[in-house]
Amino acid sequence: MPVETLESLVITRRLKVPMKPPAGEPEGAPGEVAARQLDAALLSVGFACSTALLDRLGRLPPGEVLDLGVRVLAAVRTLVGDHVRHNAYFVDFPRNVPDTVEFWAGLLAEALRDPVAAGRVSPGNLLTLPGYGVYRHTYADLLAAHAELVPLAGDRVTVLDLGGALADEVEALFASLAGSEVPLSAEDVVLLRDLARVCAGEPDRIPVRENRAVVNEARLAAGRAPLVDTVTDVLRLACGISGGDITLTDPTRFRSFTRAERRTLLAALDGVATTAKLGDVPRHREQWKRLGERLHAHDYPRFPRAARVFEVARGERPAVSLTGRVEVALAAGRTAEALELLTNTPGALLRRLDHLLRVGESPSSVLYAARQAAGSASGRVLLSLREHLQNRAAAFPARVFANQRSRAWVAPDTRDPLAGEVVAEALALLDEEIARRLPDPGVLVVDDDVLDVALPLSGKAVAPGLGLLPRGSISAVDGELLRFFVHWRQSERTTDYDLSALMLDAEYGDEQHVSWTNYSTGFAQYSGDLTEAPQGASEFIDIRLAQSTRPIIIPQVNIFSGEAFDQAAEAFFGFMVRSEEQHGRPFEPRTVRAKSDLRGAGRVALPLAFLRDEAGGWRAKWLHLYLKGHPAFNRVEVNRLTTSLLVRSIVERDHLRVGYLVDLLRAKSATTDRTTFIGLAAPTDPPQGARVITAATLHELIPA
Incomplete structure (x- = not known):
């Protein structure tokens, strides 16, 4: 990985500028002027140098400061979304935006005055009117129509700190990702894979299996034995080195392995394929079959236990998983037997605690088993169970589910209630064990x-970006004008994304919306619809918070046609906060509070919701969710019921x-x-x- 790329990663992920320690005490401050010029340039996009960074830069030669400044400025501009030109459909937005009907009537009148253009209009399809959905002015025209932003004290200023040597900062980033107690986002897994190739160190403990698979890829490439303790660890590794899915969600097309790779994989498999662990094979039976066709275990008779794995996959050797045995016991009403089986897997026991408490004849025996298991389960399992139980008596009778790709759905909560004293005892034992594990913070x-x-019990939902917080987090929104933005650039096909906002009352009803079908309400304004983005396109929505007649505002990005979020060349969403007197360009980087990439398999993105509290202030609650939507023509009006139900489930949940x-x-x-x-x-x-x-x-x- 190029040095410049590693440097940019440290800047954007850790907000540190890596620099070598000074070789000696330099005389004077030769780069002081250049350092202050860099600081001023950074301030224009909402960043600033810390005192320590400014002092170190001032002691460098001016040329070095300028070269470093170019790289730092490029990194933070990408982080905030200022690396592209954000043009708006209406050049004066948010001023002089026509009424929706007025706008369509104007386009229709233009078409009627031009017989050639009128002939290209599809009957009944206003979107084919000439001039619709494409920029009718240049970015230079937009800049000429807008005054400079007036800086205010409330504008965002993100401080960049002085980092250590680049190699040390990269090793620290690698150790933090590899040793994470929670699963990483897809972007962070890719970053971990890149860092594993260049970092010499390795954390003592890699608790997340997917992270371990990525580290094992680097170990295998370096001729070192992989770190495995289950047969599934070996399957993940084989998927990883084949360029497949280490989460095992999607099937992998295994490549041909070298003899050394086959020998290493089979030796690792032979070392962990005990009779007890063969029960894990049927869960991924088809992938094991495909892997067996590549490894040719029969060519290596010295690995007999590895060969048994493939016999189980082909159905030639019986193997029942622990999960299967537990399910059989529970289906037969033998809770005591299920508890005994789960004693060997503390994490699985705690994940099933709610079910066990509902079907067990004696809650005290289930809680006793839970107390014994708590000492061996992971901290993430304990915290997840704690959050689950504290929501067990929630008034809103619905459950929200989100898969690894953040696609979400809601289902009725049909579970029997748990007794209050049982929940209280379970919470107490979890609190006791969690507290025991925490270090003395000094x-x-x-x-x-x-x-x-919210505690990040999983990082999968959150794409890297600026100002992002885990799902369920609450943050204050200070300002008078809230502006959402989306930018996308199509890769191969014509692609139309639509920025929209759904506004609801306190009971999640009486909806209003603003989108390409309704340009404005009394307090919201849409910037205009763009239907293709070969060079990139941006859309905006303004919300005047003090005038909002709805206490719940939900921005969303709908895919009307074309490429999915993860197929586009670029796609990101964010929001800005301004005062009423701050005009400026539609996109002003120093007012951006949050920006993140859009991704996921869903066709409707729900990044966050804005909520007005009883005192009249506004807060943001982070969602990081995607709706499945339709293959095309998604609109805020169509998905409003699903959106309101899903958002209510998240908003009313008590996150840890x-x-x-x-x-x-x-x-x-x-x-x-x-x-x-x-x-x-x-x-x-x-x-x-x-x-x-x-x-x-x-x-x-x-x-x-």
Whole structure:
């Protein structure tokens, strides 16, 4: 991986500028002027140098500062979405945007005045009117029509800190990703794979199986034995080196392996294929069959246990998984037997705790087994169960589900209720075990803004970006004007994305919307519809918060036609916050509060919802969800019922937040010789040796 790419990754992922330690104390400050020029340029896109970074830059030769500044500025502009030109359909947006009917009537009148153009209009299809859906002015015209943004104190300023040597920063990023206690996003898995190829170190513990598979790919390429303790670990590795899906969700087309690779994979498989673990094979039977055709286990008689794996896959050897035996016991009403079987797999027992409590004759025996299992289960399982149980008595009778690709759906909650005292006892034992695992934080310093951030029990939902928080997190929205934006650039086919917003009352009804079919309401304004993006296209929606007659606002991006989010050359969404007197261009990077890539298999993206509280203030609740939608012609009016039900399920769920762990950490704080800081951003001058947890590294709070 090129050095410039590694440098950009550290800047965008950790908000640090990696720099070598000074060889000696330089005389004077030769680069001070260049450093301040860089700081001013960064401020124009909402970033600034920390005091330490500015001081280090000032001690470099001016040429080096300028060269580094070009790379830093390019990285942060991409992070905030300022690396592309954001043109709007209406050149004066948000001023002089016509009424929807007025706009269509104008286009129709133009077509009637031009017989050739009128002949190209499809009967009944207004979208084929000439001039519709394409820019009618240049980006230079847009800039000429808008004054410069007036900077205000409320504009976002993200501080870039001084990093260490590039190699050290890259190793730290690799260790954080590889050692994560929660699954990573698809983008982070790709990054982990790239870093594994160039990093020499390796964390002592890699708890997530998918991360382990990625690290094993690098170990195999380097001629080292892979780290495996289940047969499925070997299957994931084979999928990974074949360029397939290490989550095992999609089938992999295995490539031909070299003799050395076949020998290594079979040796690893032979080492873990005990009788007890053969029960895992039927779950992925077809993939094991395909792998067997490539490995030719019969050519290696010294690996007899590996050969049994493929016999099980072909149905020649019986093997029943633990899950299957538990299901049989539960179906027959033998809860005690199921509990005994699950004793050997603490995580599985805790994941089934709700079911066991509902079917068991004695909740006390189930809770006793849970207490024994809690000491061996992962911290992520404990926290996930804790969040589940604290929502068990929720008033809203619906359950929300989201798969690994963030595609979501809602189903009625038909489970029998659990007794309050049973839930209370289960919560108490979980709190006790979670607290036991947390380290002594020393002097604990916490930014209050982070307390309502949801714990990242999975990172799969969140694509990397600026200002993003885990699903269920709540953050304040300070400002008068809220502006959503979407930008996309098609890859091969004509592609039309539509930015829309659904506005609901407190009961999630009485809906209003703004979109290409309805340009404005009394408080919302749409920038105009673009139907193709060969060079990129941007759409915007303005919401004047003080005038909003609806307390729930849900932005969404609908795929009307063309390429999916993960097929387009580029696709991202974000939002800005401004004051009423700040006009400027439709896209002003220093007012951007959040920006993330769009991806996923769904055809409707629901990034977040905006909610007005009882005091009249506004908050954002992060969703990171996708609806399946239709293959084409998705519109906000069509999916409004699904959207409102899904958003309500997320909004009314009590997510486990950072504040929960902070309370437990405060109770354990006993020493004063070290400091732990937890906040959305790093402090300006943390004490030497302090442990700093920010929004980018919240997963490091999850106990092992």
